[in-house]
Amino acid sequence: MREEDKLNKMIRQDGINTQSEILEELKRRYPQYVEHSDKKQATVRKRKFAVILAIAAAAVCVAVIVPCAVLLPNKNNGTDNGGKDNNRYCTQDDYEVTEGVEYTIGEYRENSNLNFLYFDWYELGEECVTVCYTSKSDNEVLCLEERVYLPEKDEFVQLSITRSNVYLSEFATTITNCNREYVVKNHTVNWDINDSIATGIFEDNGYRYFIQVKLVQDENRLFELVAELLETK
Amino acid sequence: MNKTNRIKTCALLLLCLPFCGGWTTAPNNQTDDDRYVGGELIATYASETISYVSREVVENISTVKGTPEYRAVSGMENGCGAVAGAIIVGFYDKYYGNLIPDWDSYYSTGTYRMQNGTYVQTLLFDLYNRMQTNVVAPGVSQDEFKNGLQSYVVDHGYNLQYTSLGIGNSFNYSAFKTAVNSNQPTVLFVQPSNLYLLSERENQDVVNSSNISGNHIMVAYGYYEVKYTLSTGTRTDKYLRVATGFSGTATAFYKIGSYVDAAYKITIN
Numbered sequence: 001m002r003e004e005d006k007l008n009k010m011i012r013q014d015g016i017n018t019q020s021e022i023l024e025e026l027k028r029r030y031p032q033y034v035e036h037s038d039k040k041q042a043t044v045r046k047r048k049f050a051v052i053l054a055i056a057a058a059a060v061c062v063a064v065i066v067p068c069a070v071l072l073p074n075k076n077n078g079t080d081n082g083g084k085d086n087n088r089y090c091t092q093d094d095y096e097v098t099e100g101v102e103y104t105i106g107e108y109r110e111n112s113n114l115n116f117l118y119f120d121w122y123e124l125g126e127e128c129v130t131v132c133y134t135s136k137s138d139n140e141v142l143c144l145e146e147r148v149y150l151p152e153k154d155e156f157v158q159l160s161i162t163r164s165n166v167y168l169s170e171f172a173t174t175i176t177n178c179n180r181e182y183v184v185k186n187h188t189v190n191w192d193i194n195d196s197i198a199t200g201i202f203e204d205n206g207y208r209y210f211i212q213v214k215l216v217q218d219e220n221r222l223f224e225l226v227a228e229l230l231e232t233k
Numbered sequence: 234m235n236k237t238n239r240i241k242t243c244a245l246l247l248l249c250l251p252f253c254g255g256w257t258t259a260p261n262n263q264t265d266d267d268r269y270v271g272g273e274l275i276a277t278y279a280s281e282t283i284s285y286v287s288r289e290v291v292e293n294i295s296t297v298k299g300t301p302e303y304r305a306v307s308g309m310e311n312g313c314g315a316v317a318g319a320i321i322v323g324f325y326d327k328y329y330g331n332l333i334p335d336w337d338s339y340y341s342t343g344t345y346r347m348q349n350g351t352y353v354q355t356l357l358f359d360l361y362n363r364m365q366t367n368v369v370a371p372g373v374s375q376d377e378f379k380n381g382l383q384s385y386v387v388d389h390g391y392n393l394q395y396t397s398l399g400i401g402n403s404f405n406y407s408a409f410k411t412a413v414n415s416n417q418p419t420v421l422f423v424q425p426s427n428l429y430l431l432s433e434r435e436n437q438d439v440v441n442s443s444n445i446s447g448n449h450i451m452v453a454y455g456y457y458e459v460k461y462t463l464s465t466g467t468r469t470d471k472y473l474r475v476a477t478g479f480s481g482t483a484t485a486f487y488k489i490g491s492y493v494d495a496a497y498k499i500t501i502n
Contacts, residue, residue: 092273096307097480100350126340129347147347154342170481172276177430177441194430195484215344 088142091169094135095142101132105146105161116161116207117229119146126151133168142166156214157225164208171210174199182219184226191222198222204230267494269422270372271305271313272447274479277430281440283468285461288438291469295455296416300324300476301338301345302483303353314373315361316478317420317450318382322356324418324452325391325501332389332501360385375422375495378450382499391501398496405496406489409473410456412498419453421475421487422494428477428485431459440470443482452476453496457486 103111105118122128125148133143145160162168167175178190178201191200199212200222211225301323305312323345326338336352339345348354364373364381373381379395386393398412398419399405412419425445432439438461455474460467472486 098350099306099348099354127347129350149340149344149347151340151342154344156347169273169276173274173430173441173443173482176277177432180434192432194432195486197484 087165087167088163089167089169090135090142094137095133095168096136098132098134099129101130104128104130105144105159108144115205117204117209117232118161119148119157119159119225119229120232121148121150121157125149143168154215155221156212158210158212158214159229160210160212162208162210164203164206166208174210174212175201182223184223185230187226187230189223189226191219193219193222200226202226204233267422267448268370268372268374269314269378269448269450270311271316271449271478272425272445274428274477274482275444275446277441277443279442281442283438283440283461283463285436285438285463287462289460289462291458291460292410293455293457294410294413295474296324296413296418298339298343298345299474299484300418300452300454301348301353302476303348303357304478304480304483306354306357309357309361309366311367311372312357312361313450313478314364314366314378314381315357317452317476318360318364318378318385319353319356320452320476320478321382321418321420321499321501322360322385323353324454329391329501332386332391334389372448373450378420378422379497386501394500395497396500398498400493400495402490402492404489404493406456406471408498409453409496413455417498417500419496419498421451421453421473421496423449423451423487424492424494425449426487426491428475428482428487429472430482430485431472443485445477448494449478451478451487453487456489 104122106120106122108114109116109118128146128148131145131147132141133145134140135142143160143162143166145158147156147158149156160171162171175190177194178192178199180191182189182191182200184202187202187204189200189202191198193199193216196216197212197214198216198219198221199210201208201210203209209229211222211229213222213225216222300320303316303319303323305316309315322332323338326332326336327343327345330337333352333356336349337346360381363384365377366373369377383393383395396412398408409419423445425447426449427442427444430441430443432441438459453473453475457472457474458469460469471489473489475485475487477483477485
């Protein structure tokens, strides 16, 4: 039997029954023990409460604060060039896609005085569609894309141009999958071929070019197009 | 309740608060009321390399010239239903010319044309509205998709029939193959799931997996079976070819055996 229970039994034998009476009697008879015991229990309660609070705080931190802390800087990276990372990352929610704009990439280049490469294929294709990706936040043109259908080869070619520091989520899969390398005119082309669709990516003079050829037998046609584009420099 | 207990209770409630969202989420029981919002195609997150001794393409059949490859344009939030519907309409416009008035969806070679900023855009928004996209809740339900597409086809002078090709894990692959062989596309209603791109290398295939982030509607138009002879035995992979409706990855493979909420062969005449 524990010491405390022995004391309780002894007190009850003196005709004291209620808990408060027992406590009073204990305090009277053994003031040092009771004071110590109260303090110990209070300390234990405080410790338990502190542990619960710490767990609660940690849970809130993990569930709420950490994701915010991780997501916010990523979002800022997309719009703020003042930080260390000058890259601009955009998801589909960040930009508008306009199919069939009035101008061609060639006309845009001429009017804007920019120095990117493009295919002068407007006389060759049966149809040419120009697509513009514009930032919702500042109206900046993030990407220009042109698709042409070449009936002689029954082939679609698509050229997309971004600045080298602009990353659109739309191209994330392409960038990840194009993990083979081939050198064309001193430019490293990252490329891949999937189910008759050959895709190549390379950079030149601050711009990133994505070339996709659909309905091809092998990758050689892709490298021909890359060379053709680089020859327009 | 004394003060200590109240504090303990508060602390426990605080502890539980961050997880309440998870507890209140509806269970993942699929019903006809499920909404299809399209989501986004998450970039390749996994790759499997299959090293083989030999490789044989057992079957590789698609509808004639595949399907058009349309995608959502700005102002079409959660518009995967309208995009899939437009792909179906563009596909059949080759055979029933009034489906897209004053415009042919194909070139003289029979290859489907690229998305047009005028005619296809008008078609997309027409279907978007007919399907009541985002009216009741984000996206469309199966019924809203089916009624919206049917209404468009009937209003342009044709009939449309939906034939179920199974649900859940009981997708009727044999019936699907028959549909493809008869040049009929199938619309798939799927939950967040994987799409695959197959990269052929020397004595290796690399299978790249991307993930669709939300419930999605897409169009299946072919099947592809490849048998590998490995150093340890054989393996046969079976895929559906799908027009995803996503820009960047307009076509991809969908694995047979994946769960589908519904699949309907679509006939227009």
